[in-house]
Amino acid sequence: MDDAQTRELRDDAPLPAWKHGDPVDAATDALIEPRGDQLLSSTVTINKPRAELFAYWRDFARLPSFMENLERVDMIDEKRSHWVAKAPGGTTVEWDSEIVEEQPGTYIAWASAEGADVPNSGRIDFRDAQAGRGTIVTATILYDPPGGMIGKAVAKLFQREPAIQARRDLRRFKQLMETGEIATSSRNRAQAQQERQ
């Protein structure tokens, strides 16, 4: 056999760009305490230093300001937090989450606790972009849509093009960090309020 035909060359493409192989397996390997088998991953470059972005993200209570599907996140203590996400029909899904590993300015890895409505785990990585262009931010999230009625609701919530939702959330994070606000074309406050729901 020709070596070239059997040898596997893994290229440098990040997970969301893979055409072959199993990105979920790779993401599972990358997470400290993986939960779930559905993968969301997206990257954005933000024209701000790593430390500033890390500090904003580390206070999870602020995440709902740019993550549209989150209703609120309460910090329980330094490591643990309680998450409430919007679900169709005005209902919510909730879970506790714990930071399983972090390195200030570099990454945060978390995993949901036992009994989560939506078992999930993820990490957010902050790397310096080249030539002072700010920070490359990568979110990698695994989640496990449950069965039953709530499962249907959650599937509807997360699987409505979840990759697009993740990308939009990261864009809003970028807007908030770079410009101090989240761009909207709403002509007035009532319209803006409506669009956030």
Added chain:
Amino acid sequence: MRALTWHGKHDVRVETVDDPEIVNPRDAIIKITSTAICGSDLHLYDGYIPTMMKGDILGHEFMGEVVETGPKSTLQKGQRVVVPFTIACGACYHCGKHQYSACDNGLPADNQDIAQTLYGQPMSGLFGYSHMTGGYSGGQAEYVRVPFSDIGPLVVPDGIDDDKVLFLSDILPTGWMAAENADIEPGDTVAVWGCGPVGLFSVQSAFLMGAERVIAIDHFPTRLELARSFGAEIINFEETDTYNALMEMTGGIGPDAVIDAVGLEAHGFFVDNIIDQIKASTFLGTDRIHSIRQAIIACRKGGRVSMPAVYGGFVDKFPLGAFMEKGLTLKTGQTHVQHYMPGLLNAILEDKIDTTFLISHHLPLEQAAEGYRIFHDKQNEVTKIVLKPGLEFAA
């Protein structure tokens, strides 16, 4: 307030709509004193631009008085401002390089998907120009909400007429950037397709940048005469074979630089143009590109192609072979208005540039729909319409 709204092909109406308010900290509310109908508004009027919604307020060339400011706006109530048509944040990598129309943050996050899919990356927002460019309400209205008002609007001194500075919002910087993109060298011959406002400003700018000859191409006599009055030689493509004329006029060399200021609504009945029209009407292709095709074929070897004309989608029959074999360079893009405004305002204040010649009509905002109709139907007589919200009905 009253505003000009879009309802479909050749259907625009002045209606009463909700007033704008401060929504984000950097916003300002501007009371419009003058707002123009742009040639590219006709693309919307003709239904060529997708992602329009009934009730959208049009208009991206406007100026007025600051009446309300958000806590992070640097403007002050009472200031007179001209607002750039590109909505840019001033804080991202591209704005840092003064590539304002490539701003990362001008579009709401949800509106970025279409441009990301069509173009690879999202572009800046635009006022009053479909939801693909943000869905922002435009300025053909009594009031407008201006995002990032600490970056965009240019404060103009009191005592200078609206008509003198209004075109800083779009077409003057666009014509100027078109000439800049042609990398004009002293002694050059520059050919300009289209003598609409952008083409005419390109003619003026090209001379200011050192072109020795400018050849302007159109078929409306009024517009060609305006080009001639700035010193251009003219070609009427209905009377003349443009390629042959250009080759003869340049001693068989071709123009050193060519500027396509026509874009996706190229008029005129040429075979390739008609094919494009059929494809456009059947959604096979959105852009009709006769002018850029001809410009590339006419351009001299090693020459420069500048394309201020608006194209939105895909084309075929693009003369890629001629482009490659002749080693041409193409520069294009939506205008980085914020970059050019201050310098051009100075040129206006020093009387080096006067753009008021362009205005053929002043109409009250209430007659905006009529304005669209005559601008669309009578392009020879109507060179530019300025709408004034305060103006009484014309008799």
